[in-house]
Amino acid sequence: MPTGYYLACLETHRYVWIGALGDITSVVGIDADLVSSFCLVHRGKALVVVSETHQVVGEGHEWAI
Structure with a gap:
């Protein structure tokens, strides 16, 4: 089963879905x-890639899409 990945900005607490990896790489829906x-929009800011198994939540703040 593929795992989805997100690109998240550590400063703005926003994220975007960037794809899924598993048995095969899925680019459908990107x-x-x-x-x-x-x-x-987030250039020059700290960005990190997180998986859907790691909640996109930081320091008690819910992150926005």
Whole structure:
């Protein structure tokens, strides 16, 4: 079963889905424009990739898509 991954900004507590890895790499449903826009908006900020098994939550704050 594939695991989904997100690109998250540690400063703004926002994230975007960047794909899934498993038996095969899945690119179905990835919005390349959305990911590119996210990277442009958050350039110069601390970004991290997290999996869906690691909750995108930090220091008691719920993160936003």
